[in-house]
Amino acid sequence: MKTLHVCAQPMLRAFFTLLFVASLFGLSACNGSSKTTFVLETNSEFSWGLSESTALPIEPDSNPMTEAKFQLGRHLFYDDALSGNGTQSCNSCHEQALGFADGETLPVGSTGQVLARNAQGLLNVAYNSTLTWANSSLLSLEAQIAVPLFGEDPIEHGINDSNEELVLDALRANPLYPDMFAAAFPNDGDPVDMNNVIRSLAVFVRGMVSFETDFDRFQSGDTDALSASAQRGQTLFFSEGLECFHCHGGYNFSDSTADRTMYPAFIERPFHNTGLFNIGGTGDYPSDNTGIFELTGVPSHMGKFRAPTLRNISVTAPYMHDGSMADLEEVIDFYAAGGRNIAAGPNAGDGRLNPFKDSLVNGFSVTPSEKQDLIAFLNALTDESFNTNPRFSDPTE
Amino acid sequence: MKTNYLAMAAGLSALLIHTSVSAHGLWQPTPGAALNMEVTTSYRNQGTADGQLWNIPGVLMGGETHGTEKGFSLDSAVIELSYFDNEHVYGIAEVSVHGQHSEVDMEKAYLGALWQQGATQLQLEAGKLSAQFSPQHGKHTNARNFVDQPLAYDALYGGHFNDIGARAILSHAEGRGVGIEVFNGDSYPASNNDNPGAGDIFAFYHLTFDSILLQSRVWYGAYKANDRVDERLTSGDGHSHGVTSTDPSYWFDGDTRTLGLRNKMIWLGWDWAQVNLTAEYMQADIEGTVRDDLRQAKLDSQVDAMWAALEIKRGKHTLALAYDQIQTDNTLLGDAGPALAELSGLNTMSDNPNRFRIAYLQQWQDHLKWSVELHADGSTEDEFNAVLFALRWNGSWP
Numbered sequence: 001m002k003t004l005h006v007c008a009q010p011m012l013r014a015f016f017t018l019l020f021v022a023s024l025f026g027l028s029a030c031n032g033s034s035k036t037t038f039v040l041e042t043n044s045e046f047s048w049g050l051s052e053s054t055a056l057p058i059e060p061d062s063n064p065m066t067e068a069k070f071q072l073g074r075h076l077f078y079d080d081a082l083s084g085n086g087t088q089s090c091n092s093c094h095e096q097a098l099g100f101a102d103g104e105t106l107p108v109g110s111t112g113q114v115l116a117r118n119a120q121g122l123l124n125v126a127y128n129s130t131l132t133w134a135n136s137s138l139l140s141l142e143a144q145i146a147v148p149l150f151g152e153d154p155i156e157h158g159i160n161d162s163n164e165e166l167v168l169d170a171l172r173a174n175p176l177y178p179d180m181f182a183a184a185f186p187n188d189g190d191p192v193d194m195n196n197v198i199r200s201l202a203v204f205v206r207g208m209v210s211f212e213t214d215f216d217r218f219q220s221g222d223t224d225a226l227s228a229s230a231q232r233g234q235t236l237f238f239s240e241g242l243e244c245f246h247c248h249g250g251y252n253f254s255d256s257t258a259d260r261t262m263y264p265a266f267i268e269r270p271f272h273n274t275g276l277f278n279i280g281g282t283g284d285y286p287s288d289n290t291g292i293f294e295l296t297g298v299p300s301h302m303g304k305f306r307a308p309t310l311r312n313i314s315v316t317a318p319y320m321h322d323g324s325m326a327d328l329e330e331v332i333d334f335y336a337a338g339g340r341n342i343a344a345g346p347n348a349g350d351g352r353l354n355p356f357k358d359s360l361v362n363g364f365s366v367t368p369s370e371k372q373d374l375i376a377f378l379n380a381l382t383d384e385s386f387n388t389n390p391r392f393s394d395p396t397e
Numbered sequence: 398m399k400t401n402y403l404a405m406a407a408g409l410s411a412l413l414i415h416t417s418v419s420a421h422g423l424w425q426p427t428p429g430a431a432l433n434m435e436v437t438t439s440y441r442n443q444g445t446a447d448g449q450l451w452n453i454p455g456v457l458m459g460g461e462t463h464g465t466e467k468g469f470s471l472d473s474a475v476i477e478l479s480y481f482d483n484e485h486v487y488g489i490a491e492v493s494v495h496g497q498h499s500e501v502d503m504e505k506a507y508l509g510a511l512w513q514q515g516a517t518q519l520q521l522e523a524g525k526l527s528a529q530f531s532p533q534h535g536k537h538t539n540a541r542n543f544v545d546q547p548l549a550y551d552a553l554y555g556g557h558f559n560d561i562g563a564r565a566i567l568s569h570a571e572g573r574g575v576g577i578e579v580f581n582g583d584s585y586p587a588s589n590n591d592n593p594g595a596g597d598i599f600a601f602y603h604l605t606f607d608s609i610l611l612q613s614r615v616w617y618g619a620y621k622a623n624d625r626v627d628e629r630l631t632s633g634d635g636h637s638h639g640v641t642s643t644d645p646s647y648w649f650d651g652d653t654r655t656l657g658l659r660n661k662m663i664w665l666g667w668d669w670a671q672v673n674l675t676a677e678y679m680q681a682d683i684e685g686t687v688r689d690d691l692r693q694a695k696l697d698s699q700v701d702a703m704w705a706a707l708e709i710k711r712g713k714h715t716l717a718l719a720y721d722q723i724q725t726d727n728t729l730l731g732d733a734g735p736a737l738a739e740l741s742g743l744n745t746m747s748d749n750p751n752r753f754r755i756a757y758l759q760q761w762q763d764h765l766k767w768s769v770e771l772h773a774d775g776s777t778e779d780e781f782n783a784v785l786f787a788l789r790w791n792g793s794w795p
Contacts, residue, residue, distance in 0.1 A: 034455045034745035036727040038734040055736065261733035262691040 046070070046207065049391075054211060055251075055259040057126035060140055063199045065207065068184040071395075073204025075180065076197060078394040081170040082149070083110045084158030090148070090201065091394065093119040093156075099312030099387055100208070105323035110158040116289045118323035120308055121316040123386055126206040127309075129258035130269045133321045134291040134305045141202035149198070159194075168192055210386035211251070213311065218380075226380055233377025236370055243360045244335075247272055253310035253381065271304035275339025275357040276320060278349035283356045286347060289322060302356050314379045315387065328375050338363025423518050423570050424511070426481045432794040435475040435539035439787035443467050445776055450629060453552050453776050455725035455745035456700060457649055457683070459627045460555010460585030461495065465545060472787070473538035477505070485510045493537070495556075504559055516570035523563040528578060530599040530616035531659050531677065534558060539789045542708060542717035542756050542768075548776055549702035552723050552750075553655060553681050555585030560595060572603030586653040586683075588625035595620045597655075608666040614659040622685065625649040627741075647741045651685010651696065673708040687741055692733030696743070699726045713760035721776075722751040750776045765790050 046065035048056055059065050076082055077090045088110035094100040100122035107119040117133050130136055131144040138144045148156035159167055171177045172192050184200055185191035215234075217225035226234065237244045247270075250257050258267045271292050277285045283302050285291060291304040305321045319325040325334060334340055338361055339352030351357070366374065386392070444465035445451045451464025474494045481487035491505040507524025528534045534557050538544055546556055562580030575598070580587070582594020597618035604611040626648055657679040664672040683698040706719040727743050729735075738744045752775060758768040770785040 032724055032726075032749075033747075034723070034725040034749050036455060036725070036729065036738055036743055036745045038738070039728060039730045040732050040734065041730070053735075056732075261731075261736050263688065263693040263733070266688075266691045266693075268691075 048207065048209060050209060050211065055261045057206060057209065058258055058260045059206070060142065063142055063202060065203055066184065068180070069200045069203040070207045072177075072180040072184045073200035073202070074392070075176060075395050076201055077204055078396065081174065082157060082159075082167065082197065084160060084163045084167065085110055086170065088157055094122050096393055097315070097387055099123055099315045099383070101316035103317065105318050109154055109156045111155045113154045115154045115156070117321050118318065121312050122205060122208055123312045123383060124209050124252050124309055126209055127252045127257050127259055128254070128306070129256045129267050130306055132306075134271060135295060136269055136271070136292055137295065141205055142198055145198050145201050145205070149194075164194060168194065171197070208386070208392055210383050210389070212385040213383045214380040215377075227376060229373045229376040230380045232370070233373035233375070236366070236374050237377055242364050242366070243362070246360050247307040247358070248310045254307050256306045271301070271306055272358040273303040273354060273356045274335075274361050275351035275354045276322070276324070277303060277340070277342065277347055278351045278354040279347055281349055281353070283354050284349075300356050303354065304356070310378060311381050312383050312387070314382045328378055329371065332366070332371050332374055335361065336364050336366055423513070423568055424520065426487060426511075428481050428483045429795075430478070430480045433475075433477040433479070433791070434793070435473065435537050435789070435791045437472040437538040437544065437787060437789045438470065439472050439544050439785055440469050441465060441467060441783050441785040443781050443783040445774060451777070452742035453548065453723060453750045454778065455727060455743060455750070456552045456723065457687070457698075457741055457743060458552065458555070459625065459629065462551040462556045463629060472544050475504075475537050475539070485512055487511065518568045520566040520568070521563070525559065525561050526564060526578070526580070528558040528580075528597065529564065529566070529576060530578065530597045530618060531614060531657060533659070533677065539791050542706065542715060542758060543719055543754055543770060544785060544787050547677070547704035547719070548721040548723055548750060548752055549677060549679050549704055552700060552702055553586065553679060558584055560584040560587070562593070562595075573601065575600045582621055585625070585628070587620035587622055589623040590621055608664060610663040610665070612661040612663070616655075616657045618655040620653040620655075622649050622651055622653065647687055647689045647737060649685055649687055649696070651683065653681055653683045655679055655681045670709050670711040673710070674705070675708070676703070676705040678703045687729070687737045687743070689737065689740060692737055694729045694731035694734040694737050697728045697730070700724070715756075715758040717756045717758070719754045720751070722749050724749045746778050748775060752776055764792050
């Protein structure tokens with residue numbers, strides 16, 4: 001480097017001298033404290049009962065969560081008056097002690113019609129990115145709840161145009177409801193209507209959230225929360241050999257999960273064919289239960305159903321969308337075999353060879369003790385506090 | 398830039414302007430081919446990345462900022478080949494190994510041309526360049542008093558900024574000059590740009606006040622990031638320091654704009670020693686989106702980074718002290734903010750990340766230098782003190 005010695009221009013001299021001084025003062029610019037501030041887009045007035053680190057469910061702008069709606073929805077959930085013939089409530093197929101499943105292979109509607117699909121538990125339904133077993137268009141509880149209330153095939157609650165007013169009159173006649181509806185919907189002139197019934201039920205079901213299992217306690221640092229067997233089962237569950245976690249992963253143990261932190265365009269709504277059937281070797285499922293094929297008509301959608309959460313799995317037997325498996329041992333054997341082979345009868349066919357089967361259902365090998373470890377882990381997903389929480393119980397008892 | 402500081406600076410600057418100021422500088426390379434080699438190796442008893450990925454809390458890190466680990470390390474091995482013809486043209490290529498990684502990087506490979514007209518010089522360079530907005534970028538470990546870069550460079554430039562691009566520098570013999578650099582934009586804090594996605598402009602000036610030589614520099618840089626990942630997690634080159642994930646975890650899309658001031662004051666007033674004081678202050682404004690597979694949040698961040706170093710040199714002996722500090726002010730907009738801050742390291746800690754270092758260096762032989770450093774490292778929550786011994790060798794041909 002060669003340097004020269006000459007006079008400098010006064011303007012430049014002033015400018016760079018200023019820079020020198022500025023840099024010295026710049027050093028003191030770091031005297032404050034670092035901070036990270038969060039500006040949340042949605043704030044809920046509702047008390048979810050969840051830890052601060054838990055992402056909250058999506059709350060629709062059209063039906064914000066309030067305690068008044070939650071309590072009204074809770075009463076309606078347990079009320080037989082909310083059916084066409086006054087014999088059936090939501091609770092008829094969703095019992096709290098069973099994680100809000102019903103323990104039956106298939107539920108029965110208010111008119112005696114047997115439904116095609118098993119009644120699912122309702123823990124953390126608010127986190128499902130789609131609702132029911134196989135409907136890619138049901139994205140909100142408000143839309144879903146109308147199905148059991150007004151559905152004609154199958155008939156569940158059996159409410160229709162001819163009896164809707166009678167049902168509402170029955171609600172108006174209950175001395176509790178007028179005030180509860182008014183409190184829940186203070187801006188409505190006559191708040192006792194079906195829209196508000198649906199909104200209240202949706203708020204109640206959306207509020208049925210909990211993460212209080214032994215698994216959650218273990219994750220939070222309580223190393224005694226999981227037995228040694230359950231810890232071994234956890235390792236198996238999250239192994240690439242068994243593949244369980246691919247469809248039943250994430251904090252809600254389902255790949256069909258959404259919460260308010262997620263960018264809407266990124267939310268996934270997958271459905272899976274697990275190889276339960278392969279009628280005639282063409283990949284068919286029973287005609288009354290073909291998964292999302294029923295809606296889309298796309299051949300490759302045959303037999304595809306949503307992977308439900310495994311939380312509370314130990315109390316929500318029987319299993320699968322048709323309730324065809326009685327216990328968890330049978331379910332593990334089914335996945336270990338890579339599908340189900342039905343040797344005879346109208347549904348005969350080797351589900352293991354179903355052309356639409358999910359590529360992750362390949363079968364695996366586990367020893368009897370490993371199977372017990374897996375079951376121990378699945379049992380650790382039971383949320384007893386949810387199943388006994390008075391906040392979700394029948395308010396009339 | 399914080400206007401209150403500038404205002405104070407403007408007020409005080411008048412006091413410092415001296416009527417008999419003079420200045421320096423034009424680059425005059427030696428014609429012919431030359432080979433320069435440098436090696437620095439060290440041992441330290443504790444590092445910032447012992448068994449973990451180093452992340453300065455509150456900063457979206459990336460690039461080649463790998464932190465340090467306990468034990469022996471080849472901090473830098475550099476081979477630089479240069480050629481300058483007798484007229485205007487020159488070429489420089491440099492390969493190096495930096496830090497505790499094993500791969501050899503082509504740090505520089507560029508052609509340049511130099512024209513001089515009177516007291517004015519124009520320098521044009523194109524190829525793979527090391528940014529020159531601050532001389533700190535071009536400095537290898539061997540040329541620094543401290544083995545590790547200032548935290549500011551780790552936080553804002555991924556250690557150092559190298560990319561394919563072009564630059565022009567116009568200098569005057571009085572010691573002032575301006576430069577502009579334009580880069581592809583494939584290096585942190587930029588990434589994945591189809592068109593030039595990074596660039597900077599800078600200006601410098603040298604002054605002499607009797608026995609004080611003052612070297613001042615200011616720069617402004619802009620960098621665009623598309624789908625930027627933390628390459629330390631995904632590069633697969635063994636940089637992840639015990640973190641086995643090859644999942645990028647999160648992405649950043651957005652703009653980073655930096656403003657920097659650098660001043661070096663050389664005091665020749667003592668017969669028995671030379672005293673140098675160097676200070677840099679940088680401010681980065683970062684705006685964009687942080688996202689993972691499912692979530693995204695808008696990020697508006699300001700990072701103020703400073704470092705200052707005092708150096709006292711007498712003969713073969715050098716004593717140096719340095720202090721670094723970083724202050725971040727992040728705002729994340731969106732419900733995913735808390736989760737993404739946790740994932741990407743944007744959560745701050747109670748104290749500003751900082752580091753204080755003392756070094757003693759001795760030129761042991763003509764080409765061999767040894768040093769010892771004491772560190773009080775508060776760049777993460779796990780503050781620690783460390784000792785470092787280093788050996789530096791350099792050789793050249795002809």
